[in-house]
Amino acid sequence: MPKDSNQPAQKAILYRMVMEDHLCPYGLKSKDLLEREGYTVEDHHLTSREETDAFKEEYSVETTPQTFIGGERIGGYDALREHFGQEVRGDDETSYQPVIAIFSVAFLMALGLSWAFYGSVFTVRAFEWFIAISMCFLAVQKLQDIEGFSTMFLNYDLLAQHWVRYGYVYPFGEAIAGILMVAGALLWISAPIALVIGTIGAVSVFKAVYIDKRELKCACVGGGSNVPLGFVSLTENLMMIFMGLWMPARALGWT
Incomplete structure (x- = not known):
């Protein structure tokens, strides 16, 4: 917690890289965190590679920035966060944050x-837009690293395991279906695409997670994600199945 403003500020010593061609972002974050925690910062700039290398050698450290409090070396930015009791997520730690961000923004955009x-905001179209926009966002996540996505996708998708190129086709199909559904146009194209890829995806995820009991990372938000395969990916595919059935039915006046 930040220090009470009525109490004297503690002192921290910070060494960070500040060069003409490089300003260390973690150094700035460390300085900001220390100040928010009520510390006065003795800010030492490492202004050259030679000065930085000499500092690392002197203190036997591999990285900068480095923070010292009360004569004790705390370490870099992550170590500083841990020192103040803040969460530090590991590189391999699973997280639903990307999915929460996508669905939250899509929901607000639809409203x-x-x-x-x-x-x-209380319209049927808002619900349709929410799913369609979510499909577009999820497709963008896959398309920004389609090679990584297709590799992860091969771990569980039944069609991709028999036709590898499907892993490259899938994100484009999801994007096309989503865009057309946002516009409410060419449903004879968007609905079959959503229905086909959604059904294949749902069956694949259900088999991998709930029948084979495999613990895999979900490719639903791109190749580099740490989202566990399961409910999120199944929901994505069920949403596409629903839209593949709902949109034509509504257009034909069946709902």
């Missing part, structure tokens, strides 16, 4: 569009 077009 915003509904309000703009219909004057109300």
Whole structure:
């Protein structure tokens, strides 16, 4: 917790790289964190590679920045966060944060569009936009590293394991279906795409997770994600199945 403003500030010594061609972002974060925790910072700039290498050798450290408090070396930015009791997530630690961000923003965008077009957030179109926009966002996550996505996808998708190129086709299909559903156009293209890839995906995920009991990372938000395969990916595919059935049914007046 930040120190009470009525109490005298403690002192921290910070060494960080500040060069003409490089300003260490973790050094800035360390300085900001220390100040927010109520410390006055004795800020030492390492202004050249030679000076930085000499500092590392002197203190037997491999990285900068380095923070010292009360004569004790705390370490870099992550070590400083740990020192103040803040969470530090490991590189391999699973996280639902990307999924939460995608669905939250998609939901708010859908409400915003509904309000703009219909004057109300409580519309059927808002629900359709939410799913369609979510599909677009998820497709973008896959397309930004399609090679990584296709590699992870091969771990569990049944069609991709028999036709490798499907791992490269899938994100484009999801994006096309999502975009057309946002527009409410060419449902004879978007609905079959969503229905086919959603069904294959749902069966693949269900088999891998709930039948084979495999613990895998989900490729749903891209190749570098740490989202565990399971409920999220299954939900993504079930949403596409729903939209593949719902949109044509509504267009035909069956709902």
